[in-house]
Amino acid sequence: MLGRVLVYESAAGRIAGRVVEVEAYRGADDAASHAHRGRTARNAVMFGPPGHAYVYFTYGMHHCLNLVTEPRGSAAAVLVRALEPLDGLALMAKRRRGAERPRLARGPGNVARALGLTREHDGLDLTRGPLWISSRRPDRGGFRIARSPRIGIRRATDRTWRFYLAEHPCVSAPRRARRGRRRPRTGSSGGENFVDRRGPHP
DNA sequence: GTATCGATTAGC
DNA sequence: CTAATCGATACA
Numbered sequence: 338m339l340g341r342v343l344v345y346e347s348a349a350g351r352i353a354g355r356v357v358e359v360e361a362y363r364g365a366d367d368a369a370s371h372a373h374r375g376r377t378a379r380n381a382v383m384f385g386p387p388g389h390a391y392v393y394f395t396y397g398m399h400h401c402l403n404l405v406t407e408p409r410g411s412a413a414a415v416l417v418r419a420l421e422p423l424d425g426l427a428l429m430a431k432r433r434r435g436a437e438r439p440r441l442a443r444g445p446g447n448v449a450r451a452l453g454l455t456r457e458h459d460g461l462d463l464t465r466g467p468l469w470i471s472s473r474r475p476d477r478g479g480f481r482i483a484r485s486p487r488i489g490i491r492r493a494t495d496r497t498w499r500f501y502l503a504e505h506p507c508v509s510a511p512r513r514a515r516r517g518r519r520r521p522r523t524g525s526s527g528g529e530n531f532v533d534r535r536g537p538h539p
Numbered sequence: 540g541t542a543t544c545g546a547t548t549a550g551c
Numbered sequence: 552c553t554a555a556t557c558g559a560t561a562c563a
Binding site for chain 1: 544546547548
Binding site for chain 1: 555556557558559560
């Protein structure tokens with residue numbers, strides 16, 4: 338996904354952006370996943386065939402876009418956390434109350450907001466439009482791939498399933514850990530950054 | 540039935 | 552740090 342271009346051809350206009358930050362979520366084995374406790378009306382698309390959009394509503398005000406990645410019956414999806422805006426910047430800015438380019442689609446709620454995605458788009462087939470991933474070769478612009486724990490979750494925080502283009506201006510920087518009582522570190526290496534020298538997680 | 544929380548964000 | 556804001560989830 339990283340470096341690929343997401344395109345949305347809506348009635349309001351065409352929007353395109355390079356994927357620069359994602360997170361992986363799985364099913365029953367992933368306590369942080371919406372699919373952790375099985376299929377519901379909300380997460381049903383995650384259990385459907387791959388290549389579909391799972392759009393959920395959260396915090397009473399935000400939508401987030403996921404791309405379903407595994408075969409029917411096996412729940413898994415990739416959360417799109419940030420895009421580098423490439424096309425339709427004026428339209429995005431309008432929806433994002435005039436944010437500057439690096440912030441137009443930084444953060445999963447802002448991605449959906451900039452594209453105008455809601456629960457109505459839940460289940461869209463990415464192989465049939467109007468929302469799709471360009472088949473163009475991924476272009477990471479020389480930025481290396483880094484990984485970190487997923488953001489904003491409380492369970493399964495030891496899994497480093499957030500992947501992003503390091504130093505890319507459109508990537509949402511993870512909040513620094515709270516000061517005060519330090520949590521015992523579960524991982525191996527001490528954690529300055531999470532650069533992944535082995536490439537993406539399988 | 541009621542209480543709590545969340546794959547977030549903007550603002551102070 | 553917190554309010555915003557409501558669907559999903561937890562629990563009596």
